[in-house]
Amino acid sequence: MVGVLLQEPAGVIGFRTDRDGLAFEELCDEIEHADILADKASKQDAIKQDYAASKFDAEKDKTQFRQYETASDRVKTFYLEQHTKQTVSYNLKARNDFHSKTRAEMSIWEAMERLNTLIDESDPDTDLSQIEHLLQSAEAMRRDGCPRWMQLTGLIHDLGKLLFFFDAQGQWDVVGDTFAVGCAFDDKIIYGKKSFSGNPDINDPIYSTDNGIYTPGCGLEKIMISWGHDEYLYHVVKDQSTLPDEALAMIRYHSFYPWHQQGAYRQFMTTHDEKMLKAVKWFNPYDLYSKSDEKPCVEKLKPYYMDLINEFFPQRVIKW
Numbered sequence: 001m002v003g004v005l006l007q008e009p010a011g012v013i014g015f016r017t018d019r020d021g022l023a024f025e026e027l028c029d030e031i032e033h034a035d036i037l038a039d040k041a042s043k044q045d046a047i048k049q050d051y052a053a054s055k056f057d058a059e060k061d062k063t064q065f066r067q068y069e070t071a072s073d074r075v076k077t078f079y080l081e082q083h084t085k086q087t088v089s090y091n092l093k094a095r096n097d098f099h100s101k102t103r104a105e106m107s108i109w110e111a112m113e114r115l116n117t118l119i120d121e122s123d124p125d126t127d128l129s130q131i132e133h134l135l136q137s138a139e140a141m142r143r144d145g146c147p148r149w150m151q152l153t154g155l156i157h158d159l160g161k162l163l164f165f166f167d168a169q170g171q172w173d174v175v176g177d178t179f180a181v182g183c184a185f186d187d188k189i190i191y192g193k194k195s196f197s198g199n200p201d202i203n204d205p206i207y208s209t210d211n212g213i214y215t216p217g218c219g220l221e222k223i224m225i226s227w228g229h230d231e232y233l234y235h236v237v238k239d240q241s242t243l244p245d246e247a248l249a250m251i252r253y254h255s256f257y258p259w260h261q262q263g264a265y266r267q268f269m270t271t272h273d274e275k276m277l278k279a280v281k282w283f284n285p286y287d288l289y290s291k292s293d294e295k296p297c298v299e300k301l302k303p304y305y306m307d308l309i310n311e312f313f314p315q316r317v318i319k320w
């Protein structure tokens with residue numbers, strides 16, 4: 001472990017203080033911009049068949065195709081590093097690390113405040129703080145009459161970004177679109193297969209095959225998805241909350257764009273995963289398109305969301 005750590009109780013590793021929150025925030029915004037461009041180009045209307053259409057999902061601009069070439073150099077450089085370093089061996093180690101230590105012990109609300117402080121204090125000009133993005137996603141769901149568990153999912157879905165201030169190796173194992181490791185890198189992943197030319201797994205006789213270490217129909221639960229804030233928060237929440245499977249899917253797969261937007265990895269899905277896919281598609285517009293709404297008042301909304309948190313996190317203090 002490198003970097004300076006804040007004082008935490010014994011056995012808890014705590015936060016690094018040497019991470020550049022401003023650069024992290026700017027990268028997050030640019031990644032999101034690329035995701036919005038891709039979303040506008042995609043034909044995702046299946047959601048409306050099974051769930052009430054959200055008002056954010058109205059008109060898609062079909063003229064914009066995967067305009068990643070317009071993405072900034074920062075985004076390109078970021079994805080090249082991520083696609084090179086997200087190997088099977090790294091992902092096995094990340095999961096082992098996750099289970100072998102506690103990074104912090106705090107409530108959900110404290111985690112929201114910490115994320116806000118760590119990222120946004122370094123960026124006084126930020127359009128929208130992390131806590132405001134979380135509240136806006138949740139508030140949009142609340143206005144549309146989404147269930148309480150989903151409102152809470154909107155509220156917490158990005159808390160895994162705390163990983164950047166714990167023991168992540170960099171930005172590449174925290175944010176960005178996710179993908180499966182242990183099988184061939186799909187051309188539907190942002191920047192396509194060529195972006196993985198530096199990843200040693202492309203030369204592995206098993207990992208480089210279409211199904212890799214998996215079998216068709218094995219279920220996405222068995223698939224190792226590139227480690228980042230989605231997968232990390234999913235691991236934190238699945239054993240410490242009473243959130244339903246749909247909520248866990250929204251958390252785990254919200255950056256899994258090759259799957260929920262581009263149609264990759266269908267061969268591994270079960271009928272359960274089909275239901276989860278609909279849930280994630282229901283969630284996604286609230287993540288991408290709630291930011292243009294008016295800024296929420298954190299203190300005014302806090303009591304409502306504290307009730308929600310207490311409903312689904314009965315033990316209050318969470319191990320991160």
Ligand SMILES: [Fe+2]
Pocket residue numbers: 157158229254255
């Ligand atoms: Fe996210």
Ligand SMILES: [Fe+2]
Pocket residue numbers: 133157158287
């Ligand atoms: Fe988000």
